[in-house]
Amino acid sequence: MNSELITKGELAKKAARTLAVTDAGTKNKALSAIADGLEENAAYIIEENKKDLENAKQKGIAAAMLDRLMLDEKRIAGMAEGIRQVAALPDPIGEVLGMVKRPNGLVIGKTRVPLGVIGIIYEARPNVTADAAALCVKAGNAVILRGGSEAIHSNIAIVKVMNAAGEGAGLPHGAISLIENTSREAAVELMKMNGYIDVLIPRGGAGLIKTVVQNATVPVIETGTGNCHVYVEKTADLDMAQNIIINAKTSRPSVCNAAETLLVDRAAAKDFLPKTLAALQAKGVEIRGCAESAAIFPGIRAATEEDWATEYNDYILAVKVVGGIGEAIDHITAYGTKHSEAIVTTDYNMSQKFLAEVDAAAVYVNASTRFTDGFEFGFGAEIGISTQKIHARGPMGLPELTTIKYIIYGNGQVR
């Protein structure tokens, strides 16, 4: 393993031991100091960010990507504000989730403790650096960050400022570290740091997630790929249904909880599709439909097998007419990514069937899929949205950055 990884891994392990027993007051004071530090050092961070922007421009990177990379005073203030909000959240650590007295007199308690060392692998957006570090530290974990090469100057600057402020306010050295080697080799080595990293959370596109899942030997929490559906059942309030699909598709198409496919019952298709698809087109959405929807709303591109499986993250919507809820659920089961799925219906039995039989992190009746989000769910924070089933599912807040420990009080019991 390369020496940067070993050095930072050892430091993180050591810091995690201290952080696990650091009280909430100290952690919160350190987070406030970090927020202040980021604002006070905004000019330095912006200067370093300019180097990344210059490099990106020279590489001919797309404007949308440049925008994600860019930091200004307002965005840095936003990062600081996010950290202050995390500081204000209740500390999850030390909560006793249950305690029982066994017949032999042993008292067995289940308490919430930090995971230990969390690795975060992410892409271009430098605000993730501050955001993820604050959440990990609040939950008592040390964090090893590995951002993309495009943002390396910005990330180094942000972590330098966070550490100066945080350590000054009582955080142990090594609580937050950044892997500065942005090679693919170093990333793959990071994914195999068993004994140093307790869990690895990739945040980014499908390619990054896949690389992590294929290569990691440390436990991984997969996040964020969403091929979400809105199913308009035949008894749906069609105005509500139109409102929901327009919101789910167009309010922010680039995110994982945006809808990618509209499923419509045959019995409602003729009433629903012409008006709704025209409204979507008016918002700039390209429609790709099955033969039946094209017969009802001509002139659209034919959807292929690939369309059903694609997370567009763009102003494109696949449309399919189905014979009823069974066919809708079969389609979702075959092509969905178990992220967020919605039914629009006025039929009680249909709503219950959909909630019971659709296997996804979040299943909605009569609401937009766009609500799958830690803030919208009331968690006050979010480190990502888990699309796997173990440890965490759906939006992950602070409790998802913890584990449990059994503490057992005896008076000499043997077995």
Place this chain on the structure above:
Amino acid sequence: MNSELITKGELAKKAARTLAVTDAGTKNKALSAIADGLEENAAYIIEENKKDLENAKQKGIAAAMLDRLMLDEKRIAGMAEGIRQVAALPDPIGEVLGMVKRPNGLVIGKTRVPLGVIGIIYEARPNVTADAAALCVKAGNAVILRGGSEAIHSNIAIVKVMNAAGEGAGLPHGAISLIENTSREAAVELMKMNGYIDVLIPRGGAGLIKTVVQNATVPVIETGTGNCHVYVEKTADLDMAQNIIINAKTSRPSVCNAAETLLVDRAAAKDFLPKTLAALQAKGVEIRGCAESAAIFPGIRAATEEDWATEYNDYILAVKVVGGIGEAIDHITAYGTKHSEAIVTTDYNMSQKFLAEVDAAAVYVNASTRFTDGFEFGFGAEIGISTQKIHARGPMGLPELTTIKYIIYGNGQVR
């Protein structure tokens, strides 16, 4: 991928959809039928088991291993009884863990659902086949079993009997399947069945666990390696301490919650070690000690660096004199496997420090490490003991074989 894996993977996925909405009554009836089926077909299972025993004998396999492999009427009755106990446990599925109404009127509930398809990779003991399958099915999951080649005839017979009885009583076809190809290649392919298997649980020795962690791309729950310590603090009741270390070491040395190293405070060593180590030797325990303990109790073998790191699973105990609780916790942090750790003390502050600072699934004050067990904890069942931090930690009962799903009731909300 080989065709057996694909066929059984597809069947398991399909069965999992049905099992997820199968009521507790049907599952329990099927489990009872399976228990009856095993007893009724004991002669057939024993006959098939004899083939495995013959093969094992020809390969010159050790007597202890032969004993683990052997099935007789009594052991089959024990398997059936275990399944009846699982049937009698409360169904974890459908429990609503919380429900909130958000300011926008959305009602967000968190409900317990099955994981889906669970893969279990295990070694020689054929009783795991029945035991693991029953637990998975009770929690609404389909299960794909992959046992060792030594037990293949027994496993095929057990699964055949379970399926005939279970499907006759309403279990979907594919709920329980066994991979009959026992090659290493098929096992490695099983570990990479993303999209088919939701979680893989290896049950067996350190070698098996390591192979799974290194090769799996599906999420894994590591189980069972335990290098556990008993730390005798200087204020300990020394009779209690002796009782605890003798129990932790000798009541069943082959299991993961047995103690492997005794740590003793310098201030208590001269009083404690001579009598206790003699008592351990009288029970057939070989002592390997640090220089200081050898000075107090001469004639023992010197412990090496390797001894501190070894899970003996045998009548061997490493012994080290330490300068106090800090040194004890440092030793445990360096060499422990985060399974079960115990302190014996009468000092309140020492007990609290040990509980807070030792990072392990189960941390004990004044009790034997041998209690880390699903039955001893009152879970009524156990699929294994997780030594990783995500999803489950410590003894895993039925709730650890489930995940959650958010169900959201709206009335037209958009974002």
